Each structure stands twice: as C-alpha cells, then as structure tokens.
Amino acid sequence: MASPSSTKYQLLPHCATHAEGLIIVATCDGASSVGQIGNEVARILTKTFPDKVRMCCLSAVAAGSKTHVDIFRKARAVIAINGCQLMCASKVLREKGIAPTYEIVVAKEGVDKLPTLDFDEEDVQRIANKISTEFIQKFQQ
Numbered sequence: 001m002a003s004p005s006s007t008k009y010q011l012l013p014h015c016a017t018h019a020e021g022l023i024i025v026a027t028c029d030g031a032s033s034v035g036q037i038g039n040e041v042a043r044i045l046t047k048t049f050p051d052k053v054r055m056c057c058l059s060a061v062a063a064g065s066k067t068h069v070d071i072f073r074k075a076r077a078v079i080a081i082n083g084c085q086l087m088c089a090s091k092v093l094r095e096k097g098i099a100p101t102y103e104i105v106v107a108k109e110g111v112d113k114l115p116t117l118d119f120d121e122e123d124v125q126r127i128a129n130k131i132s133t134e135f136i137q138k139f140q141q
C-alpha cells in the first residue's frame, strides 16, 4: 500500500487491490449544497485516513461495473453519505445487494438543502468529525 512520495499528489491505495482492508465510502455527489458537502466530507475522510478510508466511484456501481460492485462487496465496511432524505447513495448500494455499515444524511445534520454548489467548510468539518467519532475511530479499535 506504499505511495510514491515524489509526486505532488497524495496517492491513495488502489480500491480494487486493497478493498478488503479499507472502509469504502460512497457519496451521492448531488448537485446541491448538501450533495457537495457530502462529497467534500468523503474527500476529507479519505485524505485524513489514507490507509483506512477510501471513497470509491458510486456512479460506476450504479452503472453496473462489476469491478466497482465487487470493491464495495469486499470492503471491510461501507459508509454511505447521502445529501438529502432521498438517500440516493444508500439506494444505489442496496440495489446492488450492498448494505451500508454506516449511513448519514447531510440534510439531517443541520444543513439546508439549497440550489447551490457552495458550502460552509465548518459544516464539512463538523460532519466529517461526526463520522470519524461515531464510526471510523470505533471501527479501528
């Protein structure tokens, strides 16, 4: 799982190779405040816990990519981050027979769903901290 250090980018473990040792994160990436917060939360969690947490392509799961469905099926655990109560990320996973281990709805966390791609970094950090405290840190124990 070694990452080259000479690159300017933070390289991550390859999902397909390392899924069994990772908490894989699905985010709906909805085109609204809450969807974009969810995506940013997934990005931050991945970058904060690079050897334990990895966001993976939910669109590929929805499109039926066997490689990506298998990544979620093999994962150590699955987090679904949904922007709003429609819970698209969780539904896509369940339609493929994948039960999320932990689910969250950003719109239930004190954030209004607004027709904007802008968001407050404080909301991102607060929700990332909640997922980390409620699930990731406990899961590591």
Ligand code: SF4
Residues within 6 Å of the ligand: 028, 029, 030, 031, 032, 034, 035, 082, 083, 084, 085, 086, 087, 088, 089
């Ligand atoms: S869960 Fe809500 S925000 Fe996310 S893609 Fe579905 S409708 Fe959009």
